[in-house]
Amino acid sequence: MGFSEIIGQDRALELLRRLWINQRHPSFILFLGPEGVGRRWAATFYAQALLCPSPDAQEGGCGHCDSCRRVFRGSHPDFCLINFSYQKAVLDKPASNLSLGIDTFRQAVSALRRTPVMARRSIALVDGAELLTPEAQVSLLKVLEEAPRHLHWLWVANSEDSLLETVVSRANFKIFFKPLDAEALAGILKEKFLLDPERAGRLARSSSGSLQAARRLLEKKGISAGLGNQATVRSASEVYEISQRLARFRSYKAARGQVQEFLDEIHSDYLERWREEATPRNLRRLRSILEARQNLDANLTPSLVLEYLLLELSDR
Numbered sequence: 001m002g003f004s005e006i007i008g009q010d011r012a013l014e015l016l017r018r019l020w021i022n023q024r025h026p027s028f029i030l031f032l033g034p035e036g037v038g039r040r041w042a043a044t045f046y047a048q049a050l051l052c053p054s055p056d057a058q059e060g061g062c063g064h065c066d067s068c069r070r071v072f073r074g075s076h077p078d079f080c081l082i083n084f085s086y087q088k089a090v091l092d093k094p095a096s097n098l099s100l101g102i103d104t105f106r107q108a109v110s111a112l113r114r115t116p117v118m119a120r121r122s123i124a125l126v127d128g129a130e131l132l133t134p135e136a137q138v139s140l141l142k143v144l145e146e147a148p149r150h151l152h153w154l155w156v157a158n159s160e161d162s163l164l165e166t167v168v169s170r171a172n173f174k175i176f177f178k179p180l181d182a183e184a185l186a187g188i189l190k191e192k193f194l195l196d197p198e199r200a201g202r203l204a205r206s207s208s209g210s211l212q213a214a215r216r217l218l219e220k221k222g223i224s225a226g227l228g229n230q231a232t233v234r235s236a237s238e239v240y241e242i243s244q245r246l247a248r249f250r251s252y253k254a255a256r257g258q259v260q261e262f263l264d265e266i267h268s269d270y271l272e273r274w275r276e277e278a279t280p281r282n283l284r285r286l287r288s289i290l291e292a293r294q295n296l297d298a299n300l301t302p303s304l305v306l307e308y309l310l311l312e313l314s315d316r
């Protein structure tokens, strides 16, 4: 766990490590580079490190304490991931899907301005900072002047050019990420998607150094094709355990938010299981949970989503 999970970005990793080891934590850092090369991962690991109660001197966050897990799933009280899902959750009125507006930004600021609850710091991670409206970007300048020192801003963006110059000039630190080289990308694909070396290499070469692009290509071709025909073992006890956890929603009146939280919870459990044991079965289950989450976001009835998920999980 920790910083060494950032693959194929030696220079960025070195900078991040140096920042961590020196324990000088700037209040505004830019993570810059194309999509799908590890920028958000790096920012998340850094946030984990800053909030973890027992971090490693070299590696940052321990990765498995309550705090680290909460950062990972986005439920840490002192951590705010600002993206479209956040915008949708905090605004009463329908929000634009094209930009992150000033109201969203203000919500995050007011939530984080108070004294941190679990840690000594608060962190706002903006994923896709180029999507912030100019108005929202400019308001950061004011926040930086007024905000308490415990608040740290991590902005993930495509490039400096996609942000306002005045904002870029206020950044205390910039970390640049480059497209992954084909070898590093193939390595990730082999490990995370269980592809054979030849297929991983081919896919890596047609993905312009972006894991995101590789993932899209895989999905287009039907990701299951990559998993081969390995037989999957169905574990009765595991299915039982999930159905027990689902049982508390059996009244079918569970609020959408509660179900979302539940799905995020089991998603993070399964992600961990998959990291420990990257079997096709674990990957399928992880995907079923993600699908359930998407269906819920697409406004399907929570009870239906849960029923379907249970079926999926017990069948495979």
Ligand SMILES: [Zn+2]
Pocket (backbone or CB within 6 Å): 052, 053, 054, 055, 061, 062, 063, 064, 065, 066, 067, 068
């Ligand atoms: Zn930790």
